[in-house]
Amino acid sequence: MTTITKTKPAAKLVIEDVAAQAKDHFEGIVKAGQEQAQKHFEQTVAATKEQVEKASAQLLKSYEEYSAFGKENVDALVKSGTIAVKGAEDINKELVAFAQASFDKSVATGRALLSAKSINEVVDLQNAYAKQSFDSMVSEATKLQELSVKVANEAFAPLTARMNALVEKFAKPLAA
Numbered sequence: 001m002t003t004i005t006k007t008k009p010a011a012k013l014v015i016e017d018v019a020a021q022a023k024d025h026f027e028g029i030v031k032a033g034q035e036q037a038q039k040h041f042e043q044t045v046a047a048t049k050e051q052v053e054k055a056s057a058q059l060l061k062s063y064e065e066y067s068a069f070g071k072e073n074v075d076a077l078v079k080s081g082t083i084a085v086k087g088a089e090d091i092n093k094e095l096v097a098f099a100q101a102s103f104d105k106s107v108a109t110g111r112a113l114l115s116a117k118s119i120n121e122v123v124d125l126q127n128a129y130a131k132q133s134f135d136s137m138v139s140e141a142t143k144l145q146e147l148s149v150k151v152a153n154e155a156f157a158p159l160t161a162r163m164n165a166l167v168e169k170f171a172k173p174l175a176a
Helices: 008-114 119-176
Strands: none
Touching: 008 119
16 A cells, blocks of 8 residues: 655745745744833833932922921021010010119109298209109100110011021022
8 A cells, every 4th residue: 555645835835935034034023022122121120219219309309498497497586585584574574673663763863842831942953853764755866766676676687697698598589
């Protein structure tokens, strides 16, 4: 018995080989493309992660700086308020002392007037009291004005320093 083997024609073999090679080549291209895309994706993720970390660190640093700056502002406000309250106490003490001294002078003048022996003596005592009262009032007003200016300058000093710091802080980025 004879067996007949069917042989594929040479053209068909060549086409199958070319198709197999093309398939292998295409699979290689797809695999290389996938590997390249994966590598590019990983690089993009890493770069994005790095930028996010930098931005987060910078944001946190800015937050800490502004938080500290805000705390310094509050401290300056408290210091300014404390100075103003102390100054108001000093001014009130001065006013009370002036009122007490004026009252004492009024009582002393009243007693002197009651013990006066003549109308001329009453007029002289009254004129002296009026002159002394006016001079005391002018002197006290000057003293209170100077004390008020001093207190105001001292109370605004911490706030002025913070305002200068604020201007300096925001002027740096503009100058750069």
